[in-house]
Amino acid sequence: MPVTTKTLRTRRVRLLAVATAAALTAAALAGCAPSANAAGKVTITLSGPNQFTSDTKTFGPAWDQLVANFEKDNPNITLKTNVLPLSSWAATSAAQLTAGTAPELIFNQTTHTPDQVLSLDSYLQKKNPFSSTGTSWIDDFNGKYFGGPNGLGKNPAGNYESIPFNLVSVGIYYNKDILVKVGVDVSSLSTFDGFTKACGVLKKAGYAPLATDSGNLPVGWTVTALGSMLLNSELASLNQFGSDGTAGTSTPVTKKSVAHAYLTGELNLETDPGVAETLKVLKSFYDDCATPNWSGIQSQGAFTGGTDFPGGKAAMAWGTNFASTSLATANFKYGTLPFPEVSTSDSTVATGTPAQFGVNNGGTAYMIPAYIKGKQRDAAITLLEYMSSPKVQTWLDKTGGIPAITALKAPPGLDALNSGPWATLSLFGQNGGLFGAPAAIAAQNKYEGYLLGTTKLKDTLAQFQSNAVAWSKEQATQAKWTESWATK
Numbered sequence: 001m002p003v004t005t006k007t008l009r010t011r012r013v014r015l016l017a018v019a020t021a022a023a024l025t026a027a028a029l030a031g032c033a034p035s036a037n038a039a040g041k042v043t044i045t046l047s048g049p050n051q052f053t054s055d056t057k058t059f060g061p062a063w064d065q066l067v068a069n070f071e072k073d074n075p076n077i078t079l080k081t082n083v084l085p086l087s088s089w090a091a092t093s094a095a096q097l098t099a100g101t102a103p104e105l106i107f108n109q110t111t112h113t114p115d116q117v118l119s120l121d122s123y124l125q126k127k128n129p130f131s132s133t134g135t136s137w138i139d140d141f142n143g144k145y146f147g148g149p150n151g152l153g154k155n156p157a158g159n160y161e162s163i164p165f166n167l168v169s170v171g172i173y174y175n176k177d178i179l180v181k182v183g184v185d186v187s188s189l190s191t192f193d194g195f196t197k198a199c200g201v202l203k204k205a206g207y208a209p210l211a212t213d214s215g216n217l218p219v220g221w222t223v224t225a226l227g228s229m230l231l232n233s234e235l236a237s238l239n240q241f242g243s244d245g246t247a248g249t250s251t252p253v254t255k256k257s258v259a260h261a262y263l264t265g266e267l268n269l270e271t272d273p274g275v276a277e278t279l280k281v282l283k284s285f286y287d288d289c290a291t292p293n294w295s296g297i298q299s300q301g302a303f304t305g306g307t308d309f310p311g312g313k314a315a316m317a318w319g320t321n322f323a324s325t326s327l328a329t330a331n332f333k334y335g336t337l338p339f340p341e342v343s344t345s346d347s348t349v350a351t352g353t354p355a356q357f358g359v360n361n362g363g364t365a366y367m368i369p370a371y372i373k374g375k376q377r378d379a380a381i382t383l384l385e386y387m388s389s390p391k392v393q394t395w396l397d398k399t400g401g402i403p404a405i406t407a408l409k410a411p412p413g414l415d416a417l418n419s420g421p422w423a424t425l426s427l428f429g430q431n432g433g434l435f436g437a438p439a440a441i442a443a444q445n446k447y448e449g450y451l452l453g454t455t456k457l458k459d460t461l462a463q464f465q466s467n468a469v470a471w472s473k474e475q476a477t478q479a480k481w482t483e484s485w486a487t488k
Contacts (some may be wrong), residue, residue: 035325042379046291047082047096048107049089051364052322052399054301056083060325062398070386077379086300090443097369105371108162108365111439113478118368119159123381130389133407140388140405142167146361148418150243152296153361156255156479158245161367163384165392166401168363170221170320173303176333178207178315186335192285195340199289202315211314212290213297218304218318219447221357222282223435225339228276228356228426229432230349235427238267245481252429258420258436259472266484267434269465270458275434277349279450279457281342286451291363295452302326320363321414324400336414338422358425359402359418435464436471 012119052060059081067079082103093110096102097117102110113164124138124147131140138147138160145167146153147160155161172189178187182205188194199209212218227235235253238261242248245256261267269275291297291305291314303309309317310326327334339355366387368380385451386392393408395401402410402418410418417423428434437446446467449455455463474487 017127020399026120041078042375042385043078043080044105044379045080045082045103046105046366046383047084047085047103048105048366049086051320052302053326056085060399062325062395065390066395069391070383073386073391074379077382078385087298100369100371102369104376105366105368105383108367109362110367111442114155114157114159114161116370117120117161118372118377119161120163120368120369120381120384121159121311123384125161128385128389130391131405131407132390133402137385137388140252140407142404142406145359146404150250152243154243162365163388164361164404165364165366165387166396166399167359167361167404168320168322168400169359169414169417169423170318170357170367171336171338171414171422172316172325173309173327174335174337175309175312175314176317176335178202178312178332181205182207182315184315186337190340192281192340192342192346194341196285208291208305208308208314208396209289209316210291211303211308211317212286212294213299213305214295214445215299215304216298216443216445216447217284218290218294219445221304221318222285222339223447224357224428225355226278226281226285226342227428229342229351229353230281230347231274231428231445232351232353232426233349234267234272234434235467236276239427245479251427252425253427255436255475256479258434258468259475259481260485261283262391262468263476263488269434269468270461274349275464276457276461277347279447279460281347282447283451287291292388295448321400321402321417322363324338324414325398336416338416338420354421356421356424356428358429359423360425361404363401367415435468436475437467438470438474440468442471 050056050059056066059270063081067081070079071077089107092104093102094112096131097106097110097112097145125136127134128137128140133140135237143149143152146164153164174186182201184198184201185366188198202209238257239249239253239254240247240260241254242251243250243254250257291308294305297306300306301310303317305314305317308314310330312332338357341354342350344350344352366384368377372380388405390407396403396408397411400411400414446464450457450460
C-alpha cells in the first residue's frame with residue numbers, strides 16, 4: 001500500500017541496505033537477470049510491493065490480464081512480475097539496486113540516488129507509440145500531477161526518473177454497519193472533536209476505532225493531514241524555491257526549500273511552537289482513536305491495522321483508493337471520508353481550514369536502474385509507455401486507480417478521496433513535509449517512542465531536528481546543489 005505516499009513522501013518509505021551480507025542476500029533474491037533468447041524475444045521483470053491486496057504471488061487478476069494484453073500487443077517482450085513482501089520490499093529492492101542485481105523495473109520509492117536510475121527526460125520528449133494524441137509523451141499526462149509547467153515529478157537533480165501508472169489518494173474508510181450499530185452519525189466525523197468522541201463510543205462497544213499498525217503509513221498520513229492544517233505559517237515562510245530549483249515558490253514546498261531552511265538555521269524543530277503543537281495533537285489522536293496495541297501490529301494488506309478493518313474488528317482504517325478492491329467480497333457496507341478538521345478550539349495553532357492531502361503521482365510508479373542497457377532498456381521503456389496510455393483503462397477501473405493521463409477517466413465510487421479540499425495538495429505535501437530523516441533510518445517509525453510515552457516531547461524534537469539536518473545534507477549532496485548554504 002505504499003504511496004508512494006513518497007508520501008504520499010508523505011509520506012513515503014525509505015531504507016538503504018548496503019551491507020555486504022544484505023547485498024549477497026539480495027542477489028540471491030533477485031532471480032530475474034536480464035535475458036534475451038535465441039529468437040530475439042526479450043524478457044524483463046517488474047519488481048515491487050503489492051499495493052492492491054495481501055497476495056504475495058500476484059498483483060491480482062486485473063494485473064495478470066494486463067500483462068497478457070501487453071505481451072499480446074508486444075509479442076517480442078515477455079514480462080515477469082516479482083511481488084515483494086510489504087514488510088521487506090524496501091530493504092530488498094534497495095540492496096538489489098546497490099548490488100547491481102535489481103531487475104529492469106523497480107518501484108520508485110526504492111531508496112536511491114539520482115545517478116542510480118535512468119533519466120527519462122529524452123524519452124518523454126518523444127511521442128508515446130500507444131497514444132493517439134500526437135503530442136510528446138510528457139504532454140499526455142495531467143500536468144496538475146505530473147509534468148506540466150512546474151515539472152512535477154522531477155527528482156532533486158531536476159530529471160524525470162519514473163513514470164506513474166496511476167495516481168493515488170488516501171483517506172479513511174468506515175464500516176457503515178458498525179457506525180449504525182453503535183449509534184455514531186458519520187456526519188459527526190468531519191470535526192476533530194466529533195471524531196475523537198466517536199472513537200470513545202466505539203471503544204466502549206468493543207471495536208478498534210481506527211485500525212492502526214506500527215508501520216510508517218498510518219502515522220505518516222496522519223501527520224500529513226495535521227501538517228496541512230497546523231504548519232502553514234512555517235511552510236509559507238520557507239517556501240523559496242520552485243520545482244526547477246531556482247528562486248520561486250511551489251505547492252507543496254520543495255525539498256530544496258525545506259533543506260535550505262534547516263541548513264541556514266531558519267527553521268529549528270526544537271524551538272518552533274507549531275511543530276510541538278502538531279505532535280501534541282498527533283499523540284492525542286493516537287491515544288483516543290488508534291488500535292490500543294497498534295505498536296505490536298505489523299503493516300500488511302491493503303488497509304492500516306492489518307486485517308482488523310476487513311475482518312469487521314475495526315470501525316475505520318486508513319487506505320488508498322486501491323484498497324477498495326480488497327472489499328469486493330466484504331459482508332458490510334463501507335464509505336470513505338477525509339481526515340477531520342482541527343478547529344481553533346482543538347489547537348492553539350489551528351486556522352479553521354479543512355485538512356488537505358492531495359491526489360498525486362505517488363501511487364504505482366516505476367523506474368529503470370541506470371545499468372539496464374540495450375534491448376532490456378528498450379523493452380522497459382515500452383512497458384512504461386504502455387502503462388501511461390489508453391491501454392490501461394480496464395486495469396484502472398478494476399483496481400481503483402486514478403489515471404495519470406488526461407485521456408482516461410477515474411473510476412467511480414471514491415469521491416471523498418478524490419474531491420474537495422482533501423484532494424488538493426497542501427504546502428506540507430506528502431514527502432514527509434518538515435520531518436525528513438536520513439535514508440539509513442527513513443523506514444523507521446520515528447514517532448513511535450513519543451506516541452507510546454517512552455520518549456519525552458523535548459527529546460523527540462531534538463532527535464527530529466538532528467534527523468532533519470542530516471536529511472538536508474543528504475539532499476544537497478544527491479542533488480548536487482552548488483549554493484554556499486548547501487556546500488558548507
